[in-house]
Amino acid sequence: MTHAAFAALALLVYTYAGYPLLVLLWSRLAPRRVQLRSDFEPSVSVCIAVHDGERYLEDKIRSLDTLDYPRDKLEILLCSDGSNDGTEALARALAERDARIRVFSLPRRSGKPSALNLLRREARGDVLLMTDVRQTLAPSALRALLEPLADPGIGCVSGSLVLAGETGPSAYWRYEYFIRRCEARRGSMVGVSGSLYAVRRGDFEELPPDVLLDDMFVPLSLVRSQKRTVLSVDAVAYDEACDDDREFGRKVRTLAGNYQLVAKMPWLLVPGKNGVWFELVSHKLLRLVCPWALLLLFVVSTSLAFDARLGAGVALGWRAVWLSQLLFYGLALLGSRAGRVGVVARTFVVLNAAAVVGLWRFLLGSQAVTW
Numbered sequence: 001m002t003h004a005a006f007a008a009l010a011l012l013v014y015t016y017a018g019y020p021l022l023v024l025l026w027s028r029l030a031p032r033r034v035q036l037r038s039d040f041e042p043s044v045s046v047c048i049a050v051h052d053g054e055r056y057l058e059d060k061i062r063s064l065d066t067l068d069y070p071r072d073k074l075e076i077l078l079c080s081d082g083s084n085d086g087t088e089a090l091a092r093a094l095a096e097r098d099a100r101i102r103v104f105s106l107p108r109r110s111g112k113p114s115a116l117n118l119l120r121r122e123a124r125g126d127v128l129l130m131t132d133v134r135q136t137l138a139p140s141a142l143r144a145l146l147e148p149l150a151d152p153g154i155g156c157v158s159g160s161l162v163l164a165g166e167t168g169p170s171a172y173w174r175y176e177y178f179i180r181r182c183e184a185r186r187g188s189m190v191g192v193s194g195s196l197y198a199v200r201r202g203d204f205e206e207l208p209p210d211v212l213l214d215d216m217f218v219p220l221s222l223v224r225s226q227k228r229t230v231l232s233v234d235a236v237a238y239d240e241a242c243d244d245d246r247e248f249g250r251k252v253r254t255l256a257g258n259y260q261l262v263a264k265m266p267w268l269l270v271p272g273k274n275g276v277w278f279e280l281v282s283h284k285l286l287r288l289v290c291p292w293a294l295l296l297l298f299v300v301s302t303s304l305a306f307d308a309r310l311g312a313g314v315a316l317g318w319r320a321v322w323l324s325q326l327l328f329y330g331l332a333l334l335g336s337r338a339g340r341v342g343v344v345a346r347t348f349v350v351l352n353a354a355a356v357v358g359l360w361r362f363l364l365g366s367q368a369v370t371w
Helices: 002-029 054-065 087-097 112-122 141-149 168-186 214-225 244-264 277-305 312-364
Strands: 044-050 074-081 101-106 127-131 154-164 196-200 228-240
Touching: 002 168, 002 277, 002 312, 044 054, 044 112, 054 074, 054 087, 074 087, 074 112, 087 101, 101 112, 112 127, 112 214, 127 141, 141 154, 141 196, 141 228, 154 168, 154 214, 168 228, 168 244, 168 277, 168 312, 196 214, 214 228, 214 244, 244 277, 244 312, 277 312
Parallel strands: 044 074, 044 127, 074 101, 154 228
Antiparallel strands: 127 196, 154 196
16 A cells, blocks of 8 residues: 555655756756748737627727737637627727728627637638637737747747736645746747737648637647747736635636546657657646546555555655645645635645546536637
């Protein structure tokens, strides 16, 4: 049993601490350069799939209006995915005032992939700027995305999502952003921020209509053509941090989507075919195993802590491991009442619970593609 407990502990330590430190060191010792060009000014189609986004739409268009980019090289495409509020009417009113805006609609709610596929077919720009309706953009965001995209070896460029507010999910996002930044500097990321990324129109494959994670499907599809996905720290999108309850639903969808991607793209599991195999396994797939490692560690350490056959020193060590877990889960139950540590502990538990629910929904095929 001790071997199982040590294996579970090693997996957890590597996934949440070892890999981030390893990719940080790797990015410092062997960074891969990107050829930046500040004069790269292709035509750009801004693609926004939206469902019931009336309350965000005017601010979003105003944000796009402030982009530091030639107006005659920019078009804005909106697709209302079965909206029930005034999204479509407001979008068409905005289009009457700005000829760059074109509005499309799906009469029945079909999901983001179907909306993005429609926009891809209608786009005229050489580059697609994918963004969501909720986030506003910094004026320099588009140019910052295009500078690395001028490098022919770069297939996709992710923006940087900045969250306002201090919550457990915002702390987790800063941790996640750190890993992505290191991966991008070392070579290539395995996912982008769905709120802001740029890709050449010719590199944007038709999305399967049921795919849950376009922000992973797109960059991973580019791996086959040996194109990298990198991060532009100066391409900023702004949003509000959410609480654990809202984050739980989002993470269930994301983690169910990870299982789905492997099922749809089994070549991702083959090191020789997947150029970011190590990053994908270490960053994404091992996290799917962590809930079971946590359960195994707790069950085995509980048993060993009270095993009379063990020496007093060994039993005491396992009792400390067991009590540490009890303390951690107690802090998670208390949440904000236990201060910052409790907030982070609760988010950690919520995210691992989401991985279990995500697996269940994937197996049942019950995770909706609509968002």
